[in-house]
Amino acid sequence: MTDVFGPHRVVPVVVLDDPGRADDLGAALAAGGLPVAEVTFRSPDAPAVLRRMADREDLVVGAGTVLTAEQVDLAHRSGARFVVSPGLGPDVVRRCQQLDLPVLPGVSTATEVMQALSLGVDLVKFFPAEPSGGLPAVSALADAFRQVRFVPTGGITAARAPDYLAHPAVAAVGGTWMVPPALLKAGRWEEVAALCAAAVAATAADPVVVPVTS
Structure with missing residues (x-):
């Protein structure tokens, strides 16, 4: 059991193709008071983005979007502090456990929750x-x-997030509303920081330490 996300109950889900913008994004997250991110492995340059951001103290x-054990190894080499998968892949979970790397697999059914428990995981991503x-x-x-406990992700907006976070079984929520790809592509970092600050303000009344089971 590792407290990876700290007191943060909102996890920005980052889709960024340009490693050259990683430092600016990291600075915007920190300035907005939300210094945590899931960098999705949806492009060839995502590991480089992850490495640049992970180098920041x-x-x-x-x-995120880790689908195979090989991608777990790549994430680990790139400095990932945790791994998120859209589904429940035993190979992904077991490889993370071998590396002592906290893992958050995705589930959407009772059967998948039971499978997660059988693998020793009791914090799951509810997706989509x-x-x-x-x-x-x-x-x-x-x-x-x-x-x-659940980390719902997928289709959640700033307006819907507080309803999810009010549920006692919800540890955190993931989303892109504070890091919309259009703003990242345009380099509008002040707006990103402002959206992060608003997300923090919306959840600051009831901070919870989010545990991730590895």
Whole structure:
């Protein structure tokens, strides 16, 4: 059990193709009071983006959209502090466990939650959150699995995030609303910092340390 995200209950999900913008993005996250990020492995340059951000001492950065054990190794070499996967891949989970790298696998059904528990994981990503039933689905799963906590991600907006975070089984939420790809591409870092600050303000009333099981 590792407290990876610290007191932050919102995890920016970053889609950035240009490693040259990684430092500016990291500075914007830190300036906005949200120095944590999941860098998605959706482009060939994503590991380089992750490495640039991971080199900063003021950020906690992990790898997202990790689909294979080989990508786990790449994320680990690139400095990832945690791994997030859209689904529940036993090979991904086991490789993370071998590396003592906290892992957050994705689930959307009771069967997948049971499989996660069988692998020793009790904090899971609920994905895609809104298309998979949203908060009512999280509540139903939480009623059945009282020992599990969820990080809903997928389709969550600034307006919807507080409703999710009010649920006792929700440890954090992930989203792109504070790091929209259009702003990152345009280099509008002050706006990114402002969106991060707004996300922090919306969740500061009830800070929770988010545990990630490795």
